Amino acid sequence: MNVHTADVLTAEEGLAAIQAQADKFDSDDATDLALQNTLLTPRFYTTDFDELDAIDVSSVREDWDKLLGQMRSDPNKGHFKKNEDWDAIDWEGMDPALKLEFLDFLVSSCTAEFSGCVLYKEMKRRGTNKDICELFAFMSRDEARHAGFINDALREAGVSVNLGFLTKKKKYTYFRPKFIYYATYLSEKIGYARYITIFRHLEANPEHRFHPIFKWFKEWCNDEFSHGEAFALLMRTDPKLTESWNNRLWIKFFLTAVYSTMWVRDHARPAFHEALGVDVEWYDQEVFKKTSTISRQVFPLELDIDHPRWKPTLRRLEKAMSDGEKAAKTGGPAGMIGKAWANLRGAAAFVSLLTIPSKPNTPPENVRLEPAY
Ligand SMILES: [Fe+2]
Numbered sequence: 001m002n003v004h005t006a007d008v009l010t011a012e013e014g015l016a017a018i019q020a021q022a023d024k025f026d027s028d029d030a031t032d033l034a035l036q037n038t039l040l041t042p043r044f045y046t047t048d049f050d051e052l053d054a055i056d057v058s059s060v061r062e063d064w065d066k067l068l069g070q071m072r073s074d075p076n077k078g079h080f081k082k083n084e085d086w087d088a089i090d091w092e093g094m095d096p097a098l099k100l101e102f103l104d105f106l107v108s109s110c111t112a113e114f115s116g117c118v119l120y121k122e123m124k125r126r127g128t129n130k131d132i133c134e135l136f137a138f139m140s141r142d143e144a145r146h147a148g149f150i151n152d153a154l155r156e157a158g159v160s161v162n163l164g165f166l167t168k169k170k171k172y173t174y175f176r177p178k179f180i181y182y183a184t185y186l187s188e189k190i191g192y193a194r195y196i197t198i199f200r201h202l203e204a205n206p207e208h209r210f211h212p213i214f215k216w217f218k219e220w221c222n223d224e225f226s227h228g229e230a231f232a233l234l235m236r237t238d239p240k241l242t243e244s245w246n247n248r249l250w251i252k253f254f255l256t257a258v259y260s261t262m263w264v265r266d267h268a269r270p271a272f273h274e275a276l277g278v279d280v281e282w283y284d285q286e287v288f289k290k291t292s293t294i295s296r297q298v299f300p301l302e303l304d305i306d307h308p309r310w311k312p313t314l315r316r317l318e319k320a321m322s323d324g325e326k327a328a329k330t331g332g333p334a335g336m337i338g339k340a341w342a343n344l345r346g347a348a349a350f351v352s353l354l355t356i357p358s359k360p361n362t363p364p365e366n367v368r369l370e371p372a373y
């Protein structure tokens, strides 16, 4: 019997359900898109699982047990599937530019969800530490449901990402555990901020809700929020991770990289944001603001997103990236030179962002937060 991904209790069941769908239906284009490894597309990660497995959570035991209890109670079981709130979508009649960008958004979101699922599942599989294995089992279960649900939406448009194939074929990037904490903590929290900002905006402006999947974003982002909480607790088990001089630099680097990647990626989807009725710059700044506020729970610094150089430099970075892409499409020696020049300009803009002084922060005694937006 086929189980829907919304009802699975483990990531393995989720992956089997996704694979069963993919066997029936697959589209090469979407899988190819998801297979691309560029600076901007979601990546697959691997890490030193033994080091992660050795974490002792006793210093945050009380908060840990509470959070894990919440995940165990599984408030979103059965939520991520179509129901009567799922309005019919006229994919054929959709503006072609919007359709292209929206599909790109769905494919890249699906890849990102799935990349989390694979990483978390691997940790659970290799670990022996009961606390760590339980956490990663819950998180991979959630990500499998999220990825499965996006795949459901894509299938209606005649597109499906073959996630099983992706697991085998996509290149894995190795990150030391501390980099996994910084990058994954941030991507979970930024995911929360992105989804809740869209959800609240569409709640106030329902005429812009051009696809039903946005109605699911609230419960969705609550999952991401609690995943982020788990990484905040993991970071709290070792003060060096957020306090030492060189780790502070790494945190600043990851914040800058994650924020600027989001800026560039979102600006490549003008039709999508127009259909949602959001100004991309406003939306991105709003997401940065929420993410920065949340990450005060654990990071010793925040980026100065109101600095006079912040937005102009992001705009320069975005221009360099899009010029680079155009040059690459041109091809030939002129294209190569154009691409190299654009890369140089992009790198200079990124360095300039890194040199904006950050604002120091003293994280509170009590690390835990609840979704507040
Ligand atoms: Fe997710």
Ligand SMILES: [Fe+2]
Pocket (backbone or CB within 6 Å): 116, 143, 188, 223, 224, 227
């Ligand atoms: Fe997540």
